[in-house]
Amino acid sequence: MHGAPILAANPCQFLPPPSVSTAPAPLNAGPAGAGGRGGLYFPPAMIERPSPNFGPRPGDAVIDMLVVHYTGMVSAEEALARLGDPGSRVSAHYVIDEDGTTYRLVNEEERAWHAGEASWAGADNINDVSIGIELVNPGHDLGYRPFTQTQMDVFTDLATGVIGRHPIPPKRVLGHSDVAPGRKTDPGELFDWQGAAHAGIGFWPEVPGGTDDGEVLFAPGEKDPVIVEIQRQLAAFGYGVGSDGILDNPTREVVAAFQRHFRPEKVDGAIDRATLRRLEALTRLAA
Numbered sequence: 002m003h004g005a006p007i008l009a010a011n012p013c014q015f016l017p018p019p020s021v022s023t024a025p026a027p028l029n030a031g032p033a034g035a036g037g038r039g040g041l042y043f044p045p046a047m048i049e050r051p052s053p054n055f056g057p058r059p060g061d062a063v064i065d066m067l068v069v070h071y072t073g074m075v076s077a078e079e080a081l082a083r084l085g086d087p088g089s090r091v092s093a094h095y096v097i098d099e100d101g102t103t104y105r106l107v108n109e110e111e112r113a114w115h116a117g118e119a120s121w122a123g124a125d126n127i128n129d130v131s132i133g134i135e136l137v138n139p140g141h142d143l144g145y146r147p148f149t150q151t152q153m154d155v156f157t158d159l160a161t162g163v164i165g166r167h168p169i170p171p172k173r174v175l176g177h178s179d180v181a182p183g184r185k186t187d188p189g190e191l192f193d194w195q196g197a198a199h200a201g202i203g204f205w206p207e208v209p210g211g212t213d214d215g216e217v218l219f220a221p222g223e224k225d226p227v228i229v230e231i232q233r234q235l236a237a238f239g240y241g242v243g244s245d246g247i248l249d250n251p252t253r254e255v256v257a258a259f260q261r262h263f264r265p266e267k268v269d270g271a272i273d274r275a276t277l278r279r280l281e282a283l284t285r286l287a288a
């Protein structure tokens with residue numbers, strides 16, 4: 002539980018299901034419940050902030066993926082404005098501000114426009130089948146900083162609800178960078194995927210460190226049968242990567258995306274022993 006206070010041990014019951022959403026709240030409504038219950042962890046109310054940027058899901062779509070993002074803008078208000086601007090043609094289902102205030106932009110039943118050009122497990126219809134949650138953070142270009150504990154607690158609460166409402170397996174709880182490697186880096190290496198997994202949201206490969214963790218096994222551009230096996234393991238998990246055995250730039254981008262999610266200590270696209278161990282552990286988990 003990533004050091005969460007004991008009072009946060011069972012935070013999953015506070016967010017109302019979509020069907021009992023409350024009347025629209027003022028846009029500047031603060032975290033209404035914060036500080037209530039004698040200091041107990043108490044997520045703020047869901048604020049309805051509908052975006053026009055959505056459409057129907059295909060009739061046969063099953064919601065079986067959760068994609069985590071950061072907003073990549075200087076402020077929550079700026080991000081909310083963009084996600085609600087019909088000209089931007091982008092949106093997400095939820096936005097979680099750094100103080101935990103949560104906004105619902107698109108109902109889960111509808112198709113939000115958050116993934117863009119993306120693919121996973123051979124399919125590129127990510128928006129059709131996914132829920133998109135944005136966490137407010139300026140991102141790598143504008144001052145990437147740690148997500149707040151409140152943000153993570155609220156994310157855990159919200160994502161637990163999402164996973165409870167839809168058949169989303171752990172291997173399909175992903176970052177935007179997983180489904181769009183090379184193009185996207187969010188939510189990035191500061192997102193607490195390990196803590197999320199410990200709370201039942203996604204996978205985390207537990208492997209002991211070794212003294213040879215940092216040993217880099219292949220040079221950029223190198224071709225090797227072991228690289229074929231690594232590419233196949235990455236592809237078997239879902240990453241969009243070929244199996245030509247060459248550590249080319251697209252493969253390195255996928256390795257970096259894997260690291261950003263599952264080996265955040267070092268994100269460089271190089272295949273070192275620690276990366277390989279994490280990948281093998283993840284492969285066992287996902288089998």
Ligand SMILES: [Zn+2]
Nearest residue numbers: 070071177187
């Ligand atoms: Zn994103």
